Amino acid sequence: MSNLSVAPNHVVSIAYTLSLANGEVADFADADEPLVFIHGIGQTLEAFDAQLNGLNVGDGFSFSLTAEDGYGVHDAGWIIELPRSVFGGDDVPADLLQLGAMLPMQDQDGNPMDGEVIEIGDETVKMDFNHPLAGEALNFTGSVLAVREATAEELDHGHVHGEGGHHHDH
Numbered sequence: 001m002s003n004l005s006v007a008p009n010h011v012v013s014i015a016y017t018l019s020l021a022n023g024e025v026a027d028f029a030d031a032d033e034p035l036v037f038i039h040g041i042g043q044t045l046e047a048f049d050a051q052l053n054g055l056n057v058g059d060g061f062s063f064s065l066t067a068e069d070g071y072g073v074h075d076a077g078w079i080i081e082l083p084r085s086v087f088g089g090d091d092v093p094a095d096l097l098q099l100g101a102m103l104p105m106q107d108q109d110g111n112p113m114d115g116e117v118i119e120i121g122d123e124t125v126k127m128d129f130n131h132p133l134a135g136e137a138l139n140f141t142g143s144v145l146a147v148r149e150a151t152a153e154e155l156d157h158g159h160v161h162g163e164g165g166h167h168h169d170h
Contacts, residue, residue, distance in 0.1 A: 003056070003057075004056075004057075004147040004148065004149065005053075005054050005055065005056050005147065006039055006052045006053055006054060006055045006056075006144060006147055007039065007040070007053065007054070008039055008040025008041070008049075009038065009039065009040060009041070009149070009150050009155060010038070010039050010040075010147050010148065010149055010150060011036065011037070011038055011039075011146075011147070011148050011149070011150045011154065011160050012036070012037060012038075012039045012052065012144065012146070012147055013034040013035070013036045013144075013145040013146040013147075014029070014034055014035050014052070014142050014143065014144055014145060015029055015030050015031045015034050015035075015142050015143055015145055016028060016029055016035060016061075016140055016141065016142030016143075017140070017141050017142060018138055018139070018140055019139045019141075020133075020136050020137070020138070020139070021136065021137050021139070026133060026136075026138075029142075031145060034145050034146075036160050037160065038150050038154060038155070038158070038159065038160060039052065041155075041158060043158075043159070045065065045069065045070060045071075046069075047065050047069035047070070048065065048140070051063045051065075051140070052144070055144050056144065056147070057144050057145065057146060057147055058143065058144065059143065059144050060141075060142070060143045060144075061140065061141065061142055061143065061144070062139075062140070062141040062142075063139075063140055064137055064138065064139045064140070065137065065138045065140070066137055067134065067135050067136055067137055067138075070133060070136065070137070070138040071130075071131035071132075071133045071134045071136070071138075072130075072131065072134050072135075073134065073135055074130050074134045074135035075130055075134070078128065078129040078130045078134075079118070079126060079127070079128045079129070079130070080115075080126070080127055080129060081124045081125070081126050081127075082124060082125050082126075082127060083123065083124060083125075084120075084121070084122070084123055084124055084125055086125070087125060097117060097120055097125060098117060099117055099118070099119075099120065100116065100117065100118075101116070101117045102114050102115070102116050102132075103115055103116075103117060103127070105127070105129075113129055114129070115127035115128060115129045116128045116132070
């Protein structure tokens with residue numbers, strides 16, 4: 001095992017639990033299937049990375065992020081009414097429109113964004129494009145399982161390769 005500390009451009013493996021203020025577990029990863037990411041390049045929340053800086057393998061962590069440091073406050077401007085016709089067409093499943101469904105959409109520039117169906121009217125569909133955890137304080141607990149230096153290729157590609165990482169099909 002290396003004696004590296006968590007620092008930018010290192011590949012970090014962690015087990016963690018993310019819980020919300022009401023105690024609901026929103027996400028987790030265990031030691032069998034840890035979260036593996038390149039630290040400090042924007043794969044994870046900046047404030048999350050900052051909390052892990054300097055930790056060593058075996059160290060535990062427990063910290064909270066405010067909504068502002070997490071996925072932002074809930075923004076009413078991200079609740080948008082779309083014409084129901086957007087969801088029509090032969091290639092759209094008839095049962096696509098369900099209250100609470102998360103639908104992959106695109107903004108006007110073609111960037112992917114997920115929206116939750118919150119209201120279905122005769123002419124329009126109201127969708128919420130806020131992150132599902134917007135407005136939530138995030139409570140993280142967990143431990144650092146492994147730290148290694150990222151390879152030049154990983155840094156170039158912007159993601160982890162190999163075990164626990166992204167696999168390219170050649």
